Amino acid sequence: xxxxxxxxxxxxxxxxxxxxxxxxxxxxxxxxxxxxxxxxxxxxxxxxxxxxxxxxxxxxxxxxxxxxxxxxxxxxxxxxxxxxxxxxxxxxxxxxxxxxxxxxxxxxxxxxxxxxxxxxxxxxxxxxxxxxxxxxxxxxxxxxxxxxxxxxxxxxxxxxxxxxxxxxxxxxxxxxxxxxxxxxxxxxxxxxxxxxxxxxxxxxxxxxxxxxxxxxxxxxxxxxxxxxxxxxxxxxxxxxxxxxxxxxxxxxxxxxxxxxxxxxxxxxxxxxxxxxxxxxxxxxxxxxxxxxxxxxxxxxxxxxxxxxxxxxxxxxxxxxxxxxxxxxxxxxxxxxxxxxxx
Amino acid sequence: xxxxxxxxxxxxxxxxxxxxxxxxxxxxxxxxxxxxxxxxxxxxxxxxxxxxxxxxxxxxxxxxxxxxxxxxxxxxxxxxxxxxxxxxxxxxxxxxxxxxxxxxxxxxxxxxxxxxxxxxxxxxxxxxxxxxxxxxxxxxxxxxxxxxxxxxxxxxxxxxxxxxxxxxxxxxxxxxxxxxxxxxxxxxxxxxxxxxxxxxxxxxxxxxxxxxxxxxxxxxxxxxxxxxxxxxxxxxxxxxxx
Numbered sequence: 001x002x003x004x005x006x007x008x009x010x011x012x013x014x015x016x017x018x019x020x021x022x023x024x025x026x027x028x029x030x031x032x033x034x035x036x037x038x039x040x041x042x043x044x045x046x047x048x049x050x051x052x053x054x055x056x057x058x059x060x061x062x063x064x065x066x067x068x069x070x071x072x073x074x075x076x077x078x079x080x081x082x083x084x085x086x087x088x089x090x091x092x093x094x095x096x097x098x099x100x101x102x103x104x105x106x107x108x109x110x111x112x113x114x115x116x117x118x119x120x121x122x123x124x125x126x127x128x129x130x131x132x133x134x135x136x137x138x139x140x141x142x143x144x145x146x147x148x149x150x151x152x153x154x155x156x157x158x159x160x161x162x163x164x165x166x167x168x169x170x171x172x173x174x175x176x177x178x179x180x181x182x183x184x185x186x187x188x189x190x191x192x193x194x195x196x197x198x199x200x201x202x203x204x205x206x207x208x209x210x211x212x213x214x215x216x217x218x219x220x221x222x223x224x225x226x227x228x229x230x231x232x233x234x235x236x237x238x239x240x241x242x243x244x245x246x247x248x249x250x251x252x253x254x255x256x257x258x259x260x261x262x263x264x265x266x267x268x269x270x271x272x273x274x275x276x277x278x279x280x281x282x283x284x285x286x287x288x289x290x291x292x293x294x295x296x297x298x299x300x301x302x303x304x305x306x307x308x309x310x311x312x313x314x315x316x317x318x319x320x321x322x323x324x325x326x327x328x329x330x331x332x333x334x335x336x337x338x339x340x341x342x
Numbered sequence: 343x344x345x346x347x348x349x350x351x352x353x354x355x356x357x358x359x360x361x362x363x364x365x366x367x368x369x370x371x372x373x374x375x376x377x378x379x380x381x382x383x384x385x386x387x388x389x390x391x392x393x394x395x396x397x398x399x400x401x402x403x404x405x406x407x408x409x410x411x412x413x414x415x416x417x418x419x420x421x422x423x424x425x426x427x428x429x430x431x432x433x434x435x436x437x438x439x440x441x442x443x444x445x446x447x448x449x450x451x452x453x454x455x456x457x458x459x460x461x462x463x464x465x466x467x468x469x470x471x472x473x474x475x476x477x478x479x480x481x482x483x484x485x486x487x488x489x490x491x492x493x494x495x496x497x498x499x500x501x502x503x504x505x506x507x508x509x510x511x512x513x514x515x516x517x518x519x520x521x522x523x524x525x526x527x528x529x530x531x532x533x534x535x536x537x538x539x540x541x542x543x544x545x546x547x548x549x550x551x552x553x554x555x556x557x558x559x560x561x562x563x564x565x566x567x568x569x570x571x572x573x574x575x576x577x578x579x580x581x582x583x584x
Contacts, residue, residue, distance in 0.1 A: 025394045025401075027538070027546035028520075029480040127540055136521065137480045139540050186352035186360045231367055232477065232484075234394040234401035236354045258396055258477035266355035294356035295406040302407070 003069030003158040005118065007151040008102065013059040015212075016122060016141030016153075017115075017253075019052040021130035025257045031237070032134040032254045035212055036113050036276035038174065038305070039077040043117035045308045046075030046094045046166055054124060054131035055117040056147070060279060062105025062114060063147060067097045073160035074103060077168075078114020081106035093167035093315040094119075096160060110176060111277035120157025134254060135212065167315035172308065177274050178282065181289045181297070182240065182265035186233075190262035191242075192225040199264065199286065204248065206282045212254040215275070217284065221246030224262065232260040238267035238275070240286075250275055268294040270301040345374055349422055351415050357406055361418055362399040367514065369486055371398045372474045376551045377424035387417055395550045396475050397484075431472075433553040433581040436518065438509050439564040440466075440531035445509065447497075447528040454494060463558065465489045466509075466530060471516065471554040476546065481520030481538030483548045488516045500526030507533045509556070518548070534568035535578045542574045555581060 007014075017040065020033025034040035034057055041051040049055075056063065062080050075094040076082055082089050083104045084097055091114070097103055108114065124131050124142065133141030142151060188196060204219035228244045235241070239251040241261040250267060251259075252275065267275055268289065278284055289297070345364040352360040361378065364371040375395045382393060382402065389408030394401040404414055440463045441448040452459040471485035493514045501524060504510070508519040512527035519525065520537035533556075537547050548554070559567065571577045 022392050024480075024546070025392055026476060026550065027480065028477045028482050029538075029546075128545060134480075136523075137538070137540070138521075139480075144540075183353050183355050186354045186362075231365065231397050232475070233360065233362075233396040233399045234354070234477070236358045236401070236403075238355055256478045257394060258475065263354070266353070266358075268356055291353055291356055291411060295411075298356055299407055 043077035073119035165315035187262035381424040445531035
């Protein structure tokens with residue numbers, strides 16, 4: 001029997017994403033993949049998937065999907081309103097939904113992006129080694145584009161494996177921070193010390209020019225000391241380019257692969273999820289860390305992710321719809337008993 | 343034009359290093375970047391990931407949990423200057439229809455250079471170009487070796503959309519575009535060649551270091567070749583070895 005999710009309403013910008021497509025940057029193709037790779041991995045962990053399984057990335061306004069399978073186990077990572085058949089359900093836990101039920105992902109309550117994972121994953125053929133949608137290249141995902149009403153996403157697993165629903169412990173739910181840590185360079189020598197100090201004192205606002213490729217920030221102009229043209233060289237995800245206007249641009253997952261403006265600094269990998277969640281109007285600040293600190297934070301985040309499946313807690317009966325209450329109960333009754341909670 | 347005596351190592355975050363070997367756009371630097379890239383690939387250093395060659399630098403992604411930054415820099419220093427020889431470059435003949443609806447800036451470009459449009463086309467055809475970099479967007483192929491007489495700064499007002507396959511000039515470079523995109527470069531012509539086609543193997547036709555010559559075709563030939571390209575043929579063909 002076929003199993004699928006049918007797109008009733010696509011939301012603002014919903015794409016299939018995994019952790020990205022590597023090996024083609026020398027040909028101008030950026031990795032794409034989830035802008036918030038941490039949230040993607042959380043959603044996958046909640047349904048027992050491998051960390052890099054493809055899931056749906058939703059933006060500000062989520063999608064409404066009909067379960068066209070006997071059942072599907074789903075989990076959403078992100079601070080969005082969710083409902084199954086009109087009944088509010090919690091994010092950051094798995095849910096078993098049955099044929100004909102509607103999962104409606106509403107507006108983001110905070111942040112910008114959320115990820116819907118389905119147990120067993122989506123039955124989509126990888127392109128150039130990945131299922132990540134690269135919109136500009138028309139590659140990956142479903143026909144290389146964002147989802148539309150009427151789309152049908154086949155599921156790899158016809159019926160969900162038996163198992164209890166799982167939830168993220170309250171302590172593991174990501175917190176939003178507006179202070180992004182950066183490593184200076186590679187072209188910080190295009191700016192004098194005073195300009196760099198001003199950059200770290202300033203507060204920037206995410207403009208409406210913000211998408212999967214990057215986000216333009218508005219705020220105090222950063223003065224270039226040696227002009228603003230460099231010979232184009234490689235860009236990485238998190239690169240902060242400073243064009244002639246002096247207002248920085250932060251490069252995200254579907255960025256260009258090279259750029260000809262000085263790159264003052266690079267947002268550390270562990271803080272890219274914070275950048276990914278900064279919607280237009282959000283205030284952001286930057287603070288420098290040295291290379292050793294950035295690498296220590298990276299290792300800590302990877303260790304946190306590696307231990308995530310073991311830290312999930314049983315989520316109890318589907319009737320519970322308030323994550324905090326549910327998680328509070330788990331803390332009181334203990335993990336072993338929580339599975340039988342009403 | 344020369345390379346630095348010793349490369350500069352610049353951090354691009356905590357898991358990527360820029361190895362900058364010079365500060366100009368020149369064939370010599372492009373070749374040296376390619377040689378360093380090849381030497382690094384041959385060294386197969388654990389923890390080294392995807393590399394991205396550009397005009398005068400090589401970006402090296404790495405896993406700091408496997409190789410520390412200092413250790414990587416030491417390995418890269420040992421590989422510099424890379425003495426190995428590169429494989430003989432591939433030489434492609436790329437068909438182009440110039441002017442008219444294929445290259446709508448040709449006449450204006452010729453006026454600004456005080457040349458006839460035909461003279462611009464002849465000079466552009468006379469060049470043998472080297473792929474300095476494929477970047478910015480999928481398959482966008484930057485070529486060095488433009489006749490200095492054809493150099494012209496970018497348009498004051500970029501176009502919001504230029505077609506895939508555009509052959510254009512920006513500053514001292516010419517390029518082959520692969521997908522429809524905004525551009526401030528001057529459009530001289532258009533090739534039916536798809537530098538990027540995900541259905542074709544290989545999906546990307548041109549590599550850094552490849553040589554490119556252009557061949558003039560008319561509108562009828564362009565349409566015929568465009569159909570062949572749509573069917574998955576490379577359309578660009580290897581130059582006959584001398």
